[in-house]
Amino acid sequence: MKLSIPGRAGTAAMVTAVTLLTTGAITGAAPASPLAVAAPDLLVANVKAHLAQLQAIATANGGNRAHGRTGYKASLDYAKAKLDAAGFTTTVQQFTSGGRTGYNLIADWPGGDTNQVVMAGSHLDSVTAGAGINDNGSGSAAVLEAALTVSRTQYQPTKHLRFAWWGAEELGMVGSRYYVNSLTTANRAKISGYLNFDMIGSPNPGYFVYDDDPTIEKTFQNYFTGIGIATEIETEGDGRSDHAPFKNAGIPVGGLFSGADYIKTAAQAAKWGGTSGRAFDACYHSSCDTTSNINDTALDRNGDALAYAVWELSS
Numbered sequence: 001m002k003l004s005i006p007g008r009a010g011t012a013a014m015v016t017a018v019t020l021l022t023t024g025a026i027t028g029a030a031p032a033s034p035l036a037v038a039a040p041d042l043l044v045a046n047v048k049a050h051l052a053q054l055q056a057i058a059t060a061n062g063g064n065r066a067h068g069r070t071g072y073k074a075s076l077d078y079a080k081a082k083l084d085a086a087g088f089t090t091t092v093q094q095f096t097s098g099g100r101t102g103y104n105l106i107a108d109w110p111g112g113d114t115n116q117v118v119m120a121g122s123h124l125d126s127v128t129a130g131a132g133i134n135d136n137g138s139g140s141a142a143v144l145e146a147a148l149t150v151s152r153t154q155y156q157p158t159k160h161l162r163f164a165w166w167g168a169e170e171l172g173m174v175g176s177r178y179y180v181n182s183l184t185t186a187n188r189a190k191i192s193g194y195l196n197f198d199m200i201g202s203p204n205p206g207y208f209v210y211d212d213d214p215t216i217e218k219t220f221q222n223y224f225t226g227i228g229i230a231t232e233i234e235t236e237g238d239g240r241s242d243h244a245p246f247k248n249a250g251i252p253v254g255g256l257f258s259g260a261d262y263i264k265t266a267a268q269a270a271k272w273g274g275t276s277g278r279a280f281d282a283c284y285h286s287s288c289d290t291t292s293n294i295n296d297t298a299l300d301r302n303g304d305a306l307a308y309a310v311w312e313l314s315s
Contacts, residue, residue: 040311063131
């Protein structure tokens with residue numbers, strides 16, 4: 001998430017899952033129809049395996065995955081190879097910022113109504129200070145695993161699914177803005193919703209839902225209500241992440257967030273657990289944002305909520 005001024009937020013505990021249902025059976029095969037299957041459990045072990053790879057990439061490339069650095073391109077190449085092997089149509093979009101070359105990765109799942117596109121995205125870059133495993137390896141890894149799960153289950157949605165990993169978010173949402181600005185008016189109108197996932201595994205987490213679009217917000221709220229988790233409206237990241245260029249272009253947006261440098265209140269700690277009087281992520285934008293800076297329960301719950309929303313909004 002792009003740097004801004006401090007403020008407030010919350011935490012998590014416990015693993016829950018949305019079961020993969022058809023008309024009464026669990027399946028990993030292609031559904032008989034778009035309405036025959038509900039959202040799968042997004043396996044947190046798989047998400048964490050992607051995070052371990054992003055950490056290894058950062059470690060091998062000067063300790064970060066920042067825009068214009070070798071660690072960023074290696075991160076993009078890792079995701080692209082996984083998506084290509086899974087049958088996605090991938091596109092690498094190139095742009096320049098601060099005299100350095102940046103890249104967006106776009107992955108389209110074949111099929112579905114291309115006049116109704118549901119997008120899920122996250123920024124793939126870190127700051128130069130560290131590996132950026134919560135900010136934003138967490139969102140990037142969960143979006144990647146959701147895409148791979150679409151392939152694994154051979155999901156056949158009514159709408160067209162598109163996944164994206166943005167470059168240079170930390171410099172002011174440069175990559176996502178470049179993408180939105182590159183769309184024709186007609187292609188912007190085809191995007192029925194963009195879902196953003198930025199910092200979803202904070203170590204002292206809260207459960208925050210974007211309130212920008214009522215339909216998308218309600219979809220996420222339904223998931224969390226179903227697992228008995230109270231949420232709050234997301235305010236810390238307003239205008240500070242990759243949903244902003246989409247929203248400014250009139251595209252419906254939504255998303256999830258588990259908190260950055262705002263301080264968890266006593267009321268939030270009572271609701272979610274964790275430690276009041278401390279930041280949701282004390283390693284925000286620093287060298288300690290490594291694989292040890294992740295709350296597995298928050299990552300698991302938010303990953304399952306991500307999958308639930310993608311399946312619900314595209315069916």
